[in-house]
Amino acid sequence: MLLLVLKRLANAVVVLLFVALLAFTIFKFLGDPVQLMLNPQATQEERDALTQRLGLNDPVPVQFVKFVANAVQGDFGMSYRNQLPVMGVIAERFPATFELVxxxxxxALLIGLPLGVFAAINGGSFMVRVAHIISMIGVSVPAFVIGILLILAFSIELQVLPAFGRGEVVDLGFWTTGLLTSSGRYALIMPAISLALFQISFIMRLVTSEMLxxxxxDFIRxxxxxxxxxxxxxxRHGLRNCLMPVVTITGMLIGDLIAFALVTEIVFQWPGMGFLFVQxxxxxxxxxxxxxxxxxxxIFILINLITDLIYVVVDPRMGATAIGGSNVR
Amino acid sequence: MLVDLERPGGNPMTNTTTDRPDPSPLLSVRDLSIDFVTRRGSVRALDRVSFDMVPGEILGLVGESGAGKSLSGNAIIGLIDPPGRIAEGQISLDGRRIDTLAPRDMRKLRGRSIAAIFQDPLTSLDPLMRIGDQITETILTHLPVNRRQARQRALDLLRAVGIPAPELRIDHYPHQFSGGMRQRVVIALALCADPKLIIADEPTTALDVSIQAQIISLLKTMCREHQTAILLVTHDMGVIAEAADRVAVMYAGRLVEIGPVEEVLRAPKHVYTAGLIGSIPSLNRRRERLVQIDGAMPRPGSVPSGCPFAPRCPKRIDKCAERPELLPIGNSQAACWRAGEGHSYA
Structure with a gap:
């Protein structure tokens, strides 16, 4: 188990270095930071000073090493827009997205798994056909359309739920949560539904086909x-044996949502990372x-690691092969 | 080496190795017919099959693939795959009709009174669950015991079926067992609630020959010690000769001959049975070549209305266009118009 984790972490470091190179390339060749940071009336001396200060006169490899070294310490420099440390800006936004996702x-899991099992067992029944049609809609209608429809229905017509924002939040020092206040929880309902609808439909369809x-x-027979x-x-026997693909897909969905929930976040003006990214x-x-x-x-690396560990917990055969142990005969 | 497992709700049957069906049989199958209903109409897969089994008896059910042997077994445990359904006839266990039971009640009977062993031990066990958990789950479903007693019983069962070091093995997963050991676990699972009848569907077909003999001998021991009757479904005449008390021969969905093993093997009454026996290779009896029955078994739906074997039968007579019924001859019964003549197929 420990060996598995270490192996995966070693892989992760390599992947991260590649991504760092990509991030650095963007940083380096997309626009001129000096031009972006100073106002247009700045003198040439001011420009040279800033270029020197940012280390842009160093050879490119040296710049990359500095970039990585800073990144490891959580320092990604200053945001051009509001002159705050980037890391702080993102850390402030992360809890909102994380809680929502x-x-x-x-x-989605609590609803999608049982629905999928139900649909697999009661094949041709009327309820299952209805569920399938709804899940078709869930998979194919984009989240922002559902979000807008929800706002129309519950905020504008019925006026029971807030249309935007996160409500009141409680600051726990390292984390701001909306789950402890009632306005925070109300604000969470609609964005969560519009994100979950796709997941529910997707998980249900996946579970149904795997269950069938x-x-x-033979072992079910x-x-x-x-x-x-x-x-x-x-x-105990059916669902458990189709959990592997469900774990994989759910892991990917969660990663995807944390990174790219931006459309939903914009619709609901949710102060999360996606919203920050668009800005x-x-x-x-x-x-x-x-x-x-x-x-x-x-985040993706972390989720993949967790997924792998869940594999080992769910399927005893995985543990043996992943660690390279042999079967007892 | 075999522990005496307590019989919950004990059934103190005295030793019975009768060749003739008892007046009060354990299992009674009467005129059982099974149809497969498809869009293009219904096809008869099993046609008026009747046989009885007494407690503690091993009845071999033999025939080619598609003859209806497994289907008969599945019908008895109430697990016929759709679109198959029982068209007529009845099945009774201990005098109680079971083919008309509600699914709920049939579910309680399965594993409790009638257990099953399937062909492939590699796929019969849930790969994600420790074998001990699979056994205790079955025990807890059927017997009024607590978790600790169930685990103790599971240990006893594993020991009884010859799993070495059961205290250690009980917490292993199926992939940690070899094929033969897994079939022993499957047998332990079948014995969980001390059933009166076990349907063993090709229990040795997927195993090595040397392991086959061990499993057959284990089944025989279990049958003797617990007075469990076994319906041994197989296409292997050698297994029948080794294990069964009586044998029933099936052909194209019909029962064509049934009788004590020695008698059927020595003096088959049905021409088809004679052909089956002639096609077994034997080390003692060297021959130029084995007997081969020409042609193929008719597919369900195109079985002739008379004797189903008639088109392939070398001893066919005009009378064979009429359907022969299963009639007593000697200690056996056979459905052949020329049953009285004695056959050696060559």
Whole structure:
């Protein structure tokens, strides 16, 4: 287990270096930072001084090493837009996105898994057909359309939920949470639903097709012959055996949402990372974009690591092969 | 080496190795017919099959692929795959009709009174669950015991089926066992609630020959010690000769001959049975070549209305256009118009 983690971390370092190179390249060749940071009336002396201060006269490899060394310490420089440290700006936005994504993902799993199992068991029934049509809509209608429809219905017509923002938040020092105040929780409902709808539909369809495969296997047939109760057959033996792809896909969905929930965040004016990213693109705030790239990469690596560890927990065969152990005979 | 497992709700049957069906059989299958209903109409896959089994008996059910042997077994445990359905006839266990039971009640019977062993031990076990958990889950489903007692029983079962070091192995996963050991685990699973009848569908087909013999001998021991009847479905006459008390021969969805193993093997009454026996290679009996039955078994839906074997039968007579019923002859029963003549297929 430990060996597996170490192996994955070694891989992660290599991947991160590549991404750092990419981020650095953007940083280096996309626009002139000196021009962007100073006002147009600045003198040539001021420009030279800043160029010197930013280390832009150093050879390119040296600049890259400095970039990586700073990045490791969490220093991605100053945001061009508001002259604050990039890391602080992102750290401030991260909890909003993280809470939104986690709430919608957990809801999606809690709803999508049982729905998928139900649909697999009751194949041609009327309810299942309805669920399939709804899930079709869920997969194909973009989240922002659903978000706008939700705002129309619940904020403008019924006026029960806030249309934008995060509500009141509680500052825990290292983390700001909206989950502890009622206005924060209300504000979370609609963005979470509009994100979760796609996930629910996706997970349900995935579970259904995987379950139909598993239910055809011999060990399910043998479980029936052993006289086990239907619930044990479907959940303990059936669902558990189709969790692997569900874990993979859910991990990817979560990573994807943390990084790119930006459309939903804009619709609901949610102060998260996606919203920040869009703002920084508008202002050509390159340090923020570069840092964002690195952080998204770290998140994906972390999620992949967690997914791998869940594999080992779910499937005993994985542990043996992943660590390179042999089977006992 | 075999521990005596407690029989919950004990059934103190005295030793029975009767060749003739008992007046009060354990299992009674009467005129069982199964149809497969498709869009293009229904096809009869099993046609008026009748047989009885007494407690503690091993009845071999033999025939070619598609003859309806597995289907008969599946019908008894109530697991016929759709679109198959019982068209007529009845199945009774201990005098109680079971083919008309509600799915709920049939579920309680499965694993409790009737257990099953399937062909492939590699795929019969849930790969993600420790074998001990699979066994205790089955015990807890059927018997009024607590978790600790169930685990103790699981240990006893594993020991009884010959798993070495069961205290250690009980917490292993299926992939940590070899094929033969896995089939032993499957047998332990079938024995969980001390069933009266085990349907063993090709239990040795997927195993090495040397392991086959061990598993057959284990089944026989279990059958003797627990008075469990076994319906041994196989296409292997050698397995039948080794294990069964009686044998039933199936052809194209019909039962064509049934009787004590020695008698059927020595003096088959049905021409098809004679052909099957002649096609077994034997080390003692060197021959130029093995017997081969020409042609192929008719597919369900195109079985002739008379004797199903008639088109391939070398001893066909005009009478064979009429359907022969299963009639007693000697200690056996056979559905052949020329059953009285004695056959050696050559």
């Amino acid at each position: 986690m709430v919608s993902s957990i809801a 495969e598993v239910l055809r296997t 043998f479980a029936r012959a052993r006289g086990l109760r239907a619930r044990a057959i479907y959940f 920084s693109v508008q202002y050509v705030d390159i340090p923020v974009m570069a840092a964002y790239l690195m952080i998204v990469c770290c």
